Amino acid sequence: MRQIPPALSFEELTLRNFSPHTFASVTHYLYQTTISLIDEFMAMLDHWTFERRSHSYRVARLSLAIGEQMGLSHRERFVLGVGSLLHDIGKMRIPREILVKPGKLTEDEWAVMRKHPGLGSDILNRFPALAFAREIVLQHQERWDGNGYPQGLKGEQIVLGARIFAVADSFDAMTNQRSYNKVQDPKEAVSEIEGRSGILYDPRVVRHFCALGNPADWEHRLREGEETLLHEIFPLEGFVGLFADPETMEEVPAF
Numbered sequence: 044m045r046q047i048p049p050a051l052s053f054e055e056l057t058l059r060n061f062s063p064h065t066f067a068s069v070t071h072y073l074y075q076t077t078i079s080l081i082d083e084f085m086a087m088l089d090h091w092t093f094e095r096r097s098h099s100y101r102v103a104r105l106s107l108a109i110g111e112q113m114g115l116s117h118r119e120r121f122v123l124g125v126g127s128l129l130h131d132i133g134k135m136r137i138p139r140e141i142l143v144k145p146g147k148l149t150e151d152e153w154a155v156m157r158k159h160p161g162l163g164s165d166i167l168n169r170f171p172a173l174a175f176a177r178e179i180v181l182q183h184q185e186r187w188d189g190n191g192y193p194q195g196l197k198g199e200q201i202v203l204g205a206r207i208f209a210v211a212d213s214f215d216a217m218t219n220q221r222s223y224n225k226v227q228d229p230k231e232a233v234s235e236i237e238g239r240s241g242i243l244y245d246p247r248v249v250r251h252f253c254a255l256g257n258p259a260d261w262e263h264r265l266r267e268g269e270e271t272l273l274h275e276i277f278p279l280e281g282f283v284g285l286f287a288d289p290e291t292m293e294e295v296p297a298f
């Protein structure tokens with residue numbers, strides 16, 4: 044009679060079959076899969092919202108510049124970059140007629156719209172290689188004074204990554220044409236953000252944002268090199284770093 048081999052656990056199976064060479068191949072395979080997944084998510088989101096991913100790309104670059112100015116670690120910047128890039132991913136689950144509706148939304152439509160951070164965090168939670176960025180996605184519409192959504196978090200209850208993102212996103216919204224706004228001069232936008240420091244934005248983040256200097260000197264850099272941005276934000280070393288400590292892998296903090 045043919046013997047059925049006992050079932051192996053995932054760990055036993057990988058230990059038995061993984062040479063260092065296959066381990067490197069599998070890591071690379073996962074890395075490429077994750078990069079392509081982010082890229083495809085961005086394309087699907089553009090298609091669904093009729094927007095261009097350049098907005099998310101610019102915001103991710105500015106978030107990273109502020110993060111660097113604040114002296115964040117390599118890992119913290121990595122989480123910040125991915126979270127900023129995917130912040131609106133939950134809009135893929137919002138009906139299109141609400142997303143692209145011309146004119147004002149009704150109260151009911153707003154209630155649906157305000158679900159997008161939670162929906163985005165649910166999506167990321169399904170992908171272990173992206174789940175570390177879910178807090179930033181969940182909290183990206185929160186505001187320092189507690190008047191944001193979905194949870195109405197206040198001050199330092201909001202993760203630092205989401206507080207940095209809020210400044211970067213506002214600057215981008217003010218200085219680029221969206222359907223509803225008038226385009227502001229970048230210098231004006233910086234002073235407007237300064238004026239709302241401690242109200243909408245974390246004062247410490249605003250201080251570091253202002254320390255970037257005159258936006259005329261750095262603003263053009265936000266638009267450069269879209270092709271390489273994904274690898275910059277999501278470097279192979281950062282990805283491998285996520286696996287460096289299996290004890291903490293379950294909960295990579297969103298700092």
Ligand SMILES: [Fe+2]
Nearest residue numbers: 130131183184
């Ligand atoms: Fe959003």
